[in-house]
Amino acid sequence: MLPSIVVAGLLLAAGATPAQQVDPELAAQIAAIRAVDNHAHPVLAPPLEATDKNFDALPVDSLEAETDSIAVREDFPLLGDAWRALYGFTTAPPLDEQGMKQLDEARHRVESQQGEGFPGWVLDQAGISTMLANRVSMGPGVEPPRFRWVPYIDALLFPLDNTGLAAASPDRKAFFALEDLVRARYLRESSVSALPAHLDDYLQRVVSATLERHKSGGAVAEKFEVAYLRSFDFADPPRAAVARIYARWAAGGRPDPEQYKLLQDYLFHYIATECGRLGMAVHLHAMAGYGSYFSIAGVNPLLLEPLFNDPRLRKTNFVLLHGGWPYVREIGALLQKPNVYLDISSQSITITPHTQAQWLREWLELVPEKVLFGTDGYPYTDALGWPESTWIASRDARQALGIALTGMIADGEISKVRALELARRVLRGNAETLYKLADPSAH
Numbered sequence: 001m002l003p004s005i006v007v008a009g010l011l012l013a014a015g016a017t018p019a020q021q022v023d024p025e026l027a028a029q030i031a032a033i034r035a036v037d038n039h040a041h042p043v044l045a046p047p048l049e050a051t052d053k054n055f056d057a058l059p060v061d062s063l064e065a066e067t068d069s070i071a072v073r074e075d076f077p078l079l080g081d082a083w084r085a086l087y088g089f090t091t092a093p094p095l096d097e098q099g100m101k102q103l104d105e106a107r108h109r110v111e112s113q114q115g116e117g118f119p120g121w122v123l124d125q126a127g128i129s130t131m132l133a134n135r136v137s138m139g140p141g142v143e144p145p146r147f148r149w150v151p152y153i154d155a156l157l158f159p160l161d162n163t164g165l166a167a168a169s170p171d172r173k174a175f176f177a178l179e180d181l182v183r184a185r186y187l188r189e190s191s192v193s194a195l196p197a198h199l200d201d202y203l204q205r206v207v208s209a210t211l212e213r214h215k216s217g218g219a220v221a222e223k224f225e226v227a228y229l230r231s232f233d234f235a236d237p238p239r240a241a242v243a244r245i246y247a248r249w250a251a252g253g254r255p256d257p258e259q260y261k262l263l264q265d266y267l268f269h270y271i272a273t274e275c276g277r278l279g280m281a282v283h284l285h286a287m288a289g290y291g292s293y294f295s296i297a298g299v300n301p302l303l304l305e306p307l308f309n310d311p312r313l314r315k316t317n318f319v320l321l322h323g324g325w326p327y328v329r330e331i332g333a334l335l336q337k338p339n340v341y342l343d344i345s346s347q348s349i350t351i352t353p354h355t356q357a358q359w360l361r362e363w364l365e366l367v368p369e370k371v372l373f374g375t376d377g378y379p380y381t382d383a384l385g386w387p388e389s390t391w392i393a394s395r396d397a398r399q400a401l402g403i404a405l406t407g408m409i410a411d412g413e414i415s416k417v418r419a420l421e422l423a424r425r426v427l428r429g430n431a432e433t434l435y436k437l438a439d440p441s442a443h
Contacts, residue, residue, distance in 0.1 A: 045141025345374025
């Protein structure tokens with residue numbers, strides 16, 4: 001029996017319009033490739049999914065209302081495609097109260113049938129072999145080899161009193177409270193009862209110890225959601241000055257904002273360097289984010305260029321998540337840096353395939369070995385859970401890839417053979433090389 005994503009790909013190929021410019025043969029081949037998902041937030045297997053909160057260090061469901069994109073609204077038409085493919089549920093969105101009850105019943109039937117294997121079953125339906133799981137911790141159903149761990153490290157950038165930073169907006173007030181909890185967890189796991197008095201002790205006993213523990217626990221990368229907490233303008237302050245700043249406020253008190261920023265800047269460099277030493281990539285949220293107070297200007301990836309030009313960080317691979325929208329041209333230019341990659345996660349949910357294909361083609365024409373597939377599967381709403389968002393993103397990302405590659409074939413830039421090679425690179429080969437993964441088709 002073909003996975004539902006393959007069936008959907010075949011149907012899209014058969015019904016492609018001239019405006020979509022999809023070669024049917026290529027589309028079918030793309031739909032059949034078992035992918036490596038560079039970025040998602042899978043939830044534990046039932047019955048634990050009902051109480052699982054570790055799918056994100058900074059969950060966005062508690063933020064003040066914003067103007068939601070069409071993709072996460074209750075009347076999003078593609079929701080019906082996912083419900084039908086995953087659960088055999090045929091009622092079209094939006095759903096009333098009775099409709100939601102019936103959808104939940106259909107989901108629970110499938111979950112009961114699959115049991116602890118439900119998360120892996122979701123991957124199968126979406127044509128995904130391996131998913132990089134952004135989670136505070138792993139658990140039943142979300143385990144290797146199908147799921148590879150990407151934990152969060154932002155909390156260790158902000159070790160001091162964050163009251164002043166939290167006052168910047170209601171969103172950051174909520175987020176810094178959550179980061180305090182994650183940092184307390186990391187201190188406890190490092191057998192440290194209180195914040196060390198000196199920077200060197202903090203770096204070795206907490207920061208390096210946490211990174212090494214994550215690495216030994218199977219982590220392939222560390223995730224920064226720092227764009228939700230401050231901008232990307234990381235300076236490179238001297239260690240001696242930062243040590244004095246840390247010692248001044250480690251025991252308590254609200255730090256001077258400018259000096260605290262220098263400490264954060266130094267800690268980011270230190271963590272990135274340590275990730276390179278340990279062979280873990282650094283993942284950065286690099287797209288306009290959720291929440292009505294998110295700083296879109298602060299997430300411009302060009303602000304990171306000094307980091308990428310730092311010879312001390314050339315052993316660290318950076319992956320800019322979500323394709324940098326709206327900075328799609330800027331992020332593409334950064335691919336010339338030898339240690340910079342990007343993925344298309346989240347874009348595959350929020351941006352239509354035809355629109356996304358425009359800049360995806362540009363990236364493939366420049367540096368195709370640096371572009372990674374990703375979904376950003378996430379429990380967005382009751383109607384759009386992580387299975388639905390994973391399925392929709394996987395289908396639409398393949399459609400965007402097909403449009404981009406077909407255009408390159410039509411313009412004589414590549415052959416069909418080369419197009420399929422590039423598709424395999426984006427969907428799995430580039431990630432296999434970057435993370436030194438075994439062939440996911442073996443799973």
